[in-house]
Amino acid sequence: MKPENETVWSDELAWRCAACDRPLELGQVSVAYMNNSFTTEMPHCPGCGLVLVPEALALGKMAEVERILEDK
Amino acid sequence: MDQTELRQWEQRCIQEEPPECTAACPLHVDVRALNAQLREGRWNDGWQILSRTMPLAGILGRICDAPCETRCKRNAAGGTIRIGALERACVNLAAGGYRIVPLPAKRKAIAVLGSGLSSLTVAWDLARKGYAITLFEPGLQPGAGLAARFPDLLTTDIIRAELAWLEKWGVRFETGQPIHSQAFLSQTLTHFQSIYIGLEAVSSPEWNLDSDPKVFAGGGDPSVIYQAAQGRWAATTMDRTLQKVSLTAGREKEGPFATRLFTSLAGVVAQPAVAMTDAHGGYTADEARAEAGRCLRCECLACVKVCPYLERFGAYPRKYAREIYNNESIVMGTRTANRLINSCSLCGLCETVCPEDFAMQELCLQTRQSMVAKGKMPPSAHEFALEDMAFSQSEAFLLARHAPGLDHSSHLFFPGCQLCASAPGQVAALYDHLRARLGAVGLMLGCCGAPAHWSGRQVESEQILDLWQHQWEALGRPQLLLACSTCYRMFHEHRPQVPIQSVWETLSTVGLPETKCSFAAPLAVHDPCTTRDAPHIQAAARHLLVSLGGTAAELALGREKTECCGFGGLMESANPEIAQAVTRRRALLSSHDYLTYCAMCRDRLAAAGKRAVHLLDLIFPQADTPDPAGRPRPGWSLRRENRARLKAGLLKGPWGESAPGAEEHRRLRLHMAPDVAERLEARRILTEDIRQTIAQAEASGQKLRHPATGRFRAAFRPRQVTFWVEYGPAAEGFEVFNAYCHRMEVGRP
Numbered sequence: 001m002k003p004e005n006e007t008v009w010s011d012e013l014a015w016r017c018a019a020c021d022r023p024l025e026l027g028q029v030s031v032a033y034m035n036n037s038f039t040t041e042m043p044h045c046p047g048c049g050l051v052l053v054p055e056a057l058a059l060g061k062m063a064e065v066e067r068i069l070e071d072k
Numbered sequence: 073m074d075q076t077e078l079r080q081w082e083q084r085c086i087q088e089e090p091p092e093c094t095a096a097c098p099l100h101v102d103v104r105a106l107n108a109q110l111r112e113g114r115w116n117d118g119w120q121i122l123s124r125t126m127p128l129a130g131i132l133g134r135i136c137d138a139p140c141e142t143r144c145k146r147n148a149a150g151g152t153i154r155i156g157a158l159e160r161a162c163v164n165l166a167a168g169g170y171r172i173v174p175l176p177a178k179r180k181a182i183a184v185l186g187s188g189l190s191s192l193t194v195a196w197d198l199a200r201k202g203y204a205i206t207l208f209e210p211g212l213q214p215g216a217g218l219a220a221r222f223p224d225l226l227t228t229d230i231i232r233a234e235l236a237w238l239e240k241w242g243v244r245f246e247t248g249q250p251i252h253s254q255a256f257l258s259q260t261l262t263h264f265q266s267i268y269i270g271l272e273a274v275s276s277p278e279w280n281l282d283s284d285p286k287v288f289a290g291g292g293d294p295s296v297i298y299q300a301a302q303g304r305w306a307a308t309t310m311d312r313t314l315q316k317v318s319l320t321a322g323r324e325k326e327g328p329f330a331t332r333l334f335t336s337l338a339g340v341v342a343q344p345a346v347a348m349t350d351a352h353g354g355y356t357a358d359e360a361r362a363e364a365g366r367c368l369r370c371e372c373l374a375c376v377k378v379c380p381y382l383e384r385f386g387a388y389p390r391k392y393a394r395e396i397y398n399n400e401s402i403v404m405g406t407r408t409a410n411r412l413i414n415s416c417s418l419c420g421l422c423e424t425v426c427p428e429d430f431a432m433q434e435l436c437l438q439t440r441q442s443m444v445a446k447g448k449m450p451p452s453a454h455e456f457a458l459e460d461m462a463f464s465q466s467e468a469f470l471l472a473r474h475a476p477g478l479d480h481s482s483h484l485f486f487p488g489c490q491l492c493a494s495a496p497g498q499v500a501a502l503y504d505h506l507r508a509r510l511g512a513v514g515l516m517l518g519c520c521g522a523p524a525h526w527s528g529r530q531v532e533s534e535q536i537l538d539l540w541q542h543q544w545e546a547l548g549r550p551q552l553l554l555a556c557s558t559c560y561r562m563f564h565e566h567r568p569q570v571p572i573q574s575v576w577e578t579l580s581t582v583g584l585p586e587t588k589c590s591f592a593a594p595l596a597v598h599d600p601c602t603t604r605d606a607p608h609i610q611a612a613a614r615h616l617l618v619s620l621g622g623t624a625a626e627l628a629l630g631r632e633k634t635e636c637c638g639f640g641g642l643m644e645s646a647n648p649e650i651a652q653a654v655t656r657r658r659a660l661l662s663s664h665d666y667l668t669y670c671a672m673c674r675d676r677l678a679a680a681g682k683r684a685v686h687l688l689d690l691i692f693p694q695a696d697t698p699d700p701a702g703r704p705r706p707g708w709s710l711r712r713e714n715r716a717r718l719k720a721g722l723l724k725g726p727w728g729e730s731a732p733g734a735e736e737h738r739r740l741r742l743h744m745a746p747d748v749a750e751r752l753e754a755r756r757i758l759t760e761d762i763r764q765t766i767a768q769a770e771a772s773g774q775k776l777r778h779p780a781t782g783r784f785r786a787a788f789r790p791r792q793v794t795f796w797v798e799y800g801p802a803a804e805g806f807e808v809f810n811a812y813c814h815r816m817e818v819g820r821p
Contacts, residue, residue: 015776015785024776030819034451042818049820052776052785053796058814066815070450071407 012043012054020047034069073439078397084430085390089333091370092143093155096328098301101125103140103155103367110158110364113357119166122159127196127300130234131218132189133163134225137295139328145335145370150342153367154355157348160225161360168233174241175202180314182206183264185251187214190291191270192238193303194310199241201311206264207238208249208256210274217273224352252276261286266310272299285313301327334427335370336377375422375430378629380653381643382422382432385412389422389430396439407448413439414453415650418526418641419601424632433641440528451792452815454527456756457645459791460708464489464519465536468716471517472543475507476726481514481550485575488556489519491688493711494671496718498688499555500725502575505692506553509582514547516540517719520559525566526642537566544570553578557602557609557670558640576612576669576687580619589622589690591701596625596662598677598684599634600670607631613669613687620690627661637673644676648754655680665701675705707749709759740767741805748808757795757811764788765797766806783809794818 009026016023024043029051031040044051053062073081093103102121109118123129126136138156146153182198184191184207192215195205207214215231239245250256257279260267265286269275272291281287288310290302305326312319346363348355355363375389376382385392392412399409416436423431443449463469469489474481485506487499506513521536544552551571554560563572595617603609610631614624629635635658638644638651659666659682666684668674677684689700697703706714723729740763744752752762769775769786776785783800794817798810 014780015778018775018777018784019773027821029821031816032819033816044821048774050774050776051818051820053787053794053814053818055796055810055812058796058812062814062816066452067450068406070452071410072405 009043009054012052015043015052017045017047017050019050020045022047024052033066034072036069036072073397073400073442078393081393081430081435082390084426084428085372085388085393086332086334086428087372087388087390089331089372091333091335092145092331093140093153093370095331095333096140096143098139098298098327099125099127099304100325101140103153104369106162107153107155107158107364107367108369110162111361111367113361115162115165115357116167118162119168122162123170127193127304128189128234130163130168130230131192131215131226132296132300133159134230135218135222136160136297139295139297145337145368146366149337149340149368150366151345154345154363157355158360158364161355161357164354165357165360170237172200172237172241174200177204177242178202178314180204180266181264182310183208183260183267184270185268186210186270186273186291187245188217188270188273188291189296189299190272190303190306191268192235193300194268194270194307195238195243197304197307198311199238199243203311203314205238205243207243207245208251208260209245209247210249210251212247214245214247252278254278254280265314268303268306268310270299270303332428333370334372334374335368336372336374337368340368372427374425374427375432378421378425378633378635379432380657381415381417381650384415384650384653389426389432389435392432393435396435400439400442410443410450410453411647412436413443414450414646415643416641417601417636417638417643417651417654419634419636420604421601421629421633421635424604436641437526437528440526441530442528444528444530449528453646454523454642455645455792456708457523457642458527458529458532460711461489461519461521461523461536463712464517464715465539468712469517469719471515471719471722472547473516473727474514474547475512476728478512478514480512481547482512483510483553483578484514484516484544484547484550485553486516486518486520486555486559488554488559488671489715490675490711491555491671491686492517492715492718494675494706494714495686495688496714496721497694498686498692499718500722501692502555502688503722503726505585506575506578506582510578512550513553514550515722516543516547517715520556520562521566522558522562523642525562526640533562533566537562541567541570555669557600557606558672560606560609561602574606574609574612576609576616579691580612580615584616584619584691587620587691587693589617589620590693591622591665591685591690594623594625594664595667595685596627596664597630598627598637598658598666598668598673599630600668600673601634601636601640602670604632604634609669613667616687617667617690622667622690624667625662625664629661637668637670637676639672639676651676652680658682678703679705707753708756709753712758712760742766743802743805743807748810752808752811755812757813761788761790761795761813762797762799762808762811764790765795765811766799766808769797789817 013024025046026041028039029042091104094100106118106121126132136156136159141152141155144152181204184195187209195207199205219226267287269289270291288306290306291299343366346359395409399407413436418433420433423429492499521533524533553575555575563570599610617624638654644651655676659680669687674684674686683701685701765788768788785798787794787796793813795813799806799808
């Protein structure tokens with residue numbers, strides 16, 4: 001489940017964790033919906049693990065997969 | 073839905089019934105498809121359609137007497153299509169030829185007597201089935217009788233070319249045979265398994281045909297198409313007799329039959345038949361194209377024509393019933409009809425316009441109920457609307473009281489949730505007016521359970537109605553006065569013991585306050601779809617408009633044929649795109665400003681850019697809204713605030729009580745540019761969701777910061793949805809730049 005183009009990541013990776021004051025890194029996180037779970041790459045804080053779900057991902061691929069799982 | 077129910081649903085939709093021409097044709101030629109090819113000048117494709125059904129189309133297509141023309145629907149709009157002449161033109165203009173490969177030889181011999189059309193058809197049909205056919209002709213030339221009867225249309229060459237196909241499939245022609253003698257017949261009976269006598273060409277007083285089961289006859293009709301049809305029916309019987317299978321099974325529609333297909337002629341412009349410049353030579357190519365172009369291509373689609381939802385899914389109810397059945401039967405795999413099932417507004421217009429009363433709304437609603445019962449309803453389909461309903465059922469809005477200072481109620485005003493959400497000031501004014509005219513009028517705020525009902529959640533809608541009933545009984549069972557026609561229908565159908573009245577009828581009786589309609593031009597009345605079966609409410613609304621000095625204009629689809637605004641059945645929740653298309657189409661029906669008496673209809677039309685007023689805008693004009701028809705639709709957040717404020721205001725006002733205070737985070741001040749607010753409304757993100765997200769991010773410190781802009785981004789998951797908000801500090805609060813949401817739950821790495 002990746003955003004359509006790589007520039008999205010670079011935009012999102014500019015965010016920093018406010019609590020840890022550290023830059024975000026790309027890494028595998030777990031995602032779950034309707035008794036299905038899988039892992040995918042997303043920006044997150046290497047310190048506290050706070051994950052950023054980018055807007056393009058939430059409204060694009062994620063919404064699409066949500067609908068597919070709801071229709072299973 | 074089981075198989076039997078599916079068939080009942082399918083049976084009800086007549087779209088796939090044959091058109092009148094096909095049903096009238098004894099051979100059931102697909103004239104509609106033929107004309108569709110001819111109008112485009114595709115003569116060879118037309119020939120394929122004609123010869124698929126018609127035997128010896130090179131002959132019969134030129135001389136067919138076209139009994140179909142008497143039943144052509146075009147007759148009522150300029151004159152019947154000249155189908156016989158079109159067949160002739162098609163045969164003349166096409167290359168001809170047949171792509172028929174006979175079945176393997178059956179080693180059964182059949183004798184055919186005579187070479188009229190019924191005999192030739194028997195030979196044609198049975199040769200293709202693999203029978204060894206011998207055709208006995210008393211004359212010297214088979215088919216000579218046909219050439220003699222139609223000298224202008226048939227030539228010896230034409231007949232010879234068609235008979236050559238029979239020969240190619242193994243038919244033997246024996247000419248100059250003494251077929252009229254009993255000796256010939258007796259001899260033939262010993263050599264052949266079956267005999268067919270074509271009475272249009274041969275007969276003999278010498279034959280003794282007393283119930284010999286091997287002898288068949290037909291063709292005694294003067295009509296050539298009936299001669300061919302009788303040959304076909306005889307061939308079917310002979311084949312089945314020899315095969316020892318049922319003679320009757322599946323033959324109910326052999327020959328002309330009545331079709332149930334309905335075709336509306338509304339809007340069809342009358343056009344006379346295309347004239348033939350050369351009556352002897354028949355239609356030219358151009359003339360034939362023009363004449364075929366007059367074909368109405370009969371079909372029903374009465375419901376699809378008036379419903380953007382039915383149109384959008386690309387088919388018609390018969391097909392939808394099958395898709396819905398398949399959707400329900402799936403054990404593993406994707407349920408592709410979920411959107412179809414959940415997008416219907418349940419408005420019932422299809423049933424009103426359908427000649428057979430196909431009720432798509434019933435099919436969709438009962439399927440939703442079954443999906444909910446099986447746990448197969450997609451959670452996101454109706455969630456937002458159900459959350460809004462839950463708000464109406466929360467302490468923020470629920471209220472049930474006798475009128476201030478009274479301990480009994482003769483009447484009970486139930487304004488419904490969305491009128492309060494849209495126009496709380498007018499609800500309060502109407503309540504004052506009702507008390508002034510009727511006295512002991514109690515008030516109940518809450519929801520009637522319609523959203524739960526529409527979403528297929530029967531248990532929840534019953535719970536809401538039970539709670540409502542409990543409170544109504546506690547108030548002494550007063551007569552219920554309803555401002556919302558959806559509530560009216562809910563109580564009418566689910567609590568028939570409750571005495572109900574539309575408040576528009578009440579006002580017609582008790583009278584209006586001293587006001588005058590400020591609209592000089594007529595207002596086009598948009599009846600809410602839930603009044604479809606309640607003409608008395610529709611009449612009351614018009615009566616009130618006239619009493620106020622206004623003028624009503626009628627929409628093309630009004631009263632019992634009114635259309636949904638796009639909210640009904642939670643269409644707007646499950647499929648916002650179709651809902652928007654529905655609203656826009658409705659808005660375009662008239663250039664007049666609209667008058668309606670449902671808050672949801674008013675607000676949806678307003679959101680689509682249509683100037684629209686609610687009856688209450690005319691009865692209780694608000695000083696702060698000089699142009700009520702141009703009032704924007706209140707967003708979902710404001711709709712909640714309005715409900716909460718109405719309750720608090722009524723408690724403070726008429727009842728003189730104090731209202732509960734707002735929670736801490738509600739005091740957080742938010743700033744939002746108009747385009748941001750609009751985007752969040754479309755994404756169904758409430759101000760309340762944003763406040764909660766920011767409040768918990770600020771309290772916990774769990775947020776992201778953008779070094780270049782200094783903005784924050786934070787997430788919060790109060791229920792099955794995660795909200796993301798991008799914000800920054802602003803004067804006495806926060807500025808919101810963006811928000812979005814997703815339903816998936818994201819864990820930590």
